[in-house]
Amino acid sequence: MNIAICDDEKVFQAQLAHILDDYMVHAQIGDYDMKIYDDGASLLEEYHSKKFDCIFLDVDMPAPDGFETAAQIRKLDLDVDIVFVTRMSDYVRRGYRYNAKEYICKPVVAGDIIALMDRLLDEQSRKQGSKRYRVRLKGSGAETELLLDDILYFESNLHYINAVTPVKEFTFQGQLAQVENELEGKGFLRVHQSFLVNMDCLFAVASNRVIFKENLVKFEIPLSRKYKDSVKALFAEYRSR
Numbered sequence: 001m002n003i004a005i006c007d008d009e010k011v012f013q014a015q016l017a018h019i020l021d022d023y024m025v026h027a028q029i030g031d032y033d034m035k036i037y038d039d040g041a042s043l044l045e046e047y048h049s050k051k052f053d054c055i056f057l058d059v060d061m062p063a064p065d066g067f068e069t070a071a072q073i074r075k076l077d078l079d080v081d082i083v084f085v086t087r088m089s090d091y092v093r094r095g096y097r098y099n100a101k102e103y104i105c106k107p108v109v110a111g112d113i114i115a116l117m118d119r120l121l122d123e124q125s126r127k128q129g130s131k132r133y134r135v136r137l138k139g140s141g142a143e144t145e146l147l148l149d150d151i152l153y154f155e156s157n158l159h160y161i162n163a164v165t166p167v168k169e170f171t172f173q174g175q176l177a178q179v180e181n182e183l184e185g186k187g188f189l190r191v192h193q194s195f196l197v198n199m200d201c202l203f204a205v206a207s208n209r210v211i212f213k214e215n216l217v218k219f220e221i222p223l224s225r226k227y228k229d230s231v232k233a234l235f236a237e238y239r240s241r
Contacts, residue, residue: 040069
């Protein structure tokens with residue numbers, strides 16, 4: 001689990017980090033990383049290269065404040081859990097414009113953080129369970145579960161499918177139509193006879209191609225005339241959620 005704390009108060013940074021570290025130890029979660037930022041600008045500057053599961057975001061910071069920072073984050077990441085933290089409870093309603101998971105008032109109480117983390121981990125566990133895809137790999141015949149969040153796109157190649165991630169490809173036997181049916185409702189979109197793409201990974205849709213952006217490097221795959229209108233409409237709808 002990757003966590004970010006963004007606050008301009010060193011005392012609060014240390015307090016929250018201590019509570020979260022204790023929680024992870026008692027919950028026996030060794031696979032986690034915590035990053036602390038003093039302001040929204042530094043968080044946004046790194047956001048293209050770091051993926052977070054949860055961000056504890058102070059509202060009352062020098063520009064960009066917490067809400068401005070959240071607005072920019074939502075342009076990059078629709079899924080990250082944002083938890084606003086502030087001394088001013090009057091801001092609660094505004095915070096939910098950015099699909100905030102929770103709103104916590106300072107000074108924070110350890111019990112509140114523990115209850116929140118229990119809920120977030122339970123939700124993420126259920127989400128991850130529904131976003132895996134089991135395949136039998138070409139060559140070895142071994143079965144494996146692919147994390148759908150990691151997949152940029154599926155590409156059909158004769159009787160085989162390549163599942164392409166930023167660092168590796170997984171090849172298995174199958175038909176793209178079958179993969180499309182099995183992943184219905186999980187954010188994958190058919191753009192070509194040979195390609196099924198992850199809408200979370202798309203950067204833009206052009207007239208005859210779809211464009212990805214991975215670590216600031218853009219690349220593209222073809223968009224066929226057959227799917228062009230539906231892809232543009234569905235992509236726009238998906239991004240507006």
